[in-house]
Amino acid sequence: MSKIIHLMSESIKAEAMRLGFNACGIARVSRVDDATAAAFDRWIGEGRHAGMDYMARHGDARYHPDHVLPGCRTIVSLAMNYYPAHRMADDQYQFAYYAYGRDYHDVMKARIRELAKNIFDSSEYSDFSDYSEYSESSPSKELKKNYYRVAVDSAPLLERYWALQAGLGWIGRNHNLIIPHKGSFFVLGELLLTAEVDCYDSPIESRCGTCRRCIDACPTCALTDSGVDAQRCLSYLTIEHRGPFSPEQATLIRQQPTPYYIYGCDRCQRACPHNSFAQPNETAEFQPSQALLAMTPKDWCQLTREKYTELFRGSPVKRAKYEGLMRNIETITKE
Ligand code: SF4
Numbered sequence: 001m002s003k004i005i006h007l008m009s010e011s012i013k014a015e016a017m018r019l020g021f022n023a024c025g026i027a028r029v030s031r032v033d034d035a036t037a038a039a040f041d042r043w044i045g046e047g048r049h050a051g052m053d054y055m056a057r058h059g060d061a062r063y064h065p066d067h068v069l070p071g072c073r074t075i076v077s078l079a080m081n082y083y084p085a086h087r088m089a090d091d092q093y094q095f096a097y098y099a100y101g102r103d104y105h106d107v108m109k110a111r112i113r114e115l116a117k118n119i120f121d122s123s124e125y126s127d128f129s130d131y132s133e134y135s136e137s138s139p140s141k142e143l144k145k146n147y148y149r150v151a152v153d154s155a156p157l158l159e160r161y162w163a164l165q166a167g168l169g170w171i172g173r174n175h176n177l178i179i180p181h182k183g184s185f186f187v188l189g190e191l192l193l194t195a196e197v198d199c200y201d202s203p204i205e206s207r208c209g210t211c212r213r214c215i216d217a218c219p220t221c222a223l224t225d226s227g228v229d230a231q232r233c234l235s236y237l238t239i240e241h242r243g244p245f246s247p248e249q250a251t252l253i254r255q256q257p258t259p260y261y262i263y264g265c266d267r268c269q270r271a272c273p274h275n276s277f278a279q280p281n282e283t284a285e286f287q288p289s290q291a292l293l294a295m296t297p298k299d300w301c302q303l304t305r306e307k308y309t310e311l312f313r314g315s316p317v318k319r320a321k322y323e324g325l326m327r328n329i330e331t332i333t334k335e
């Protein structure tokens with residue numbers, strides 16, 4: 001076995017903040033607790049993941065990061081603010097805030113790789129030059145090496161659970177991670193390490209109390225005390241659902257109050273009082289273009305494939321594809 005490397009948690013956090021992450025916490029790895037695993041299994045068993053088959057694919061492997069990075073001992077959980085300074089006007093069609101700018105997967109992955117490189121390149125850790133990035137295709141004889149792995153929705157990990165274990169915040173009734181005094185408009189990513197750190201963080205208690213504003217704000221009753229039912233959630237329907245909508249799904253899309261969301265939905269986050277702390281992000285890649293902010297409902301109805309490509313180059317909106325976005329718009333406009 002390779003020797004266990006011990007890193008300084010404060011150095012990792014300081015470097016993360018220097019690179020522009022807005023929060024960083026560090027969790028010691030063990031199997032996901034039984035209550036969380038049982039709740040996730042129940043959610044899948046009840047079909048509330050809708051058409052997101054990838055959520056059900058990894059079975060028990062999802063509950064232990066060792067399946068993502070063999071020998072994983074530590075997860076560094078990282079958050080980046082995407083709350084926009086300039087928002088779509090309330091009389092225009094809406095996009096979820098995270099979709100305003102460039103795809104966060106690309107932005108975060110690049111920054112987390114830079115974090116890993118800087119940690120192991122720093123003079124403090126100059127002995128650790130054998131550290132390298134793990135990939136599924138790494139030859140098995142290499143498994144004795146010291147590895148790291150970067151994940152941004154790209155591995156079967158319960159990322160909000162690990163953010164909770166890393167002391168970043170709590171998981172609210174709206175199922176988002178809420179960072180104290182910062183809110184929930186954050187994207188999450190992870191740096192998995194076979195190394196240990198000198199000091200691990202601990203989960204913090206929920207501060208939702210008796211509040212239910214997010215549940216009350218959900219226009220389709222997708223969000224209840226028993227969790228989110230993706231089958232009714234506008235975020236799932238407008239982004240993840242493939243193909244035409246059934247009459248029932250179209251009714252859910254249309255029953256939202258104005259302003260209409262045509263990509264994603266932020267209502268259960270916008271209703272959350274902890275988001276009164278949200279500060280505009282300063283990440284250049286997350287800023288919306290003037291062309292996007294200037295779009296009117298008429299422009300959306302007349303959106304050509306060429307204009308779509310121009311507006312959404314490098315954007316997460318490409319996930320729904322042109323056909324998906326036009327389906328959403330047509331569902332809103334055709335009664
Ligand atoms: S994203 Fe929208 S539809 Fe989905 S649970 Fe939240 S408020 Fe409801």
Ligand code: SF4
Nearest residue numbers: 172173208211214272
């Ligand atoms: S709206 Fe209220 S219940 Fe919902 S996540 Fe925020 S604090 Fe928690």
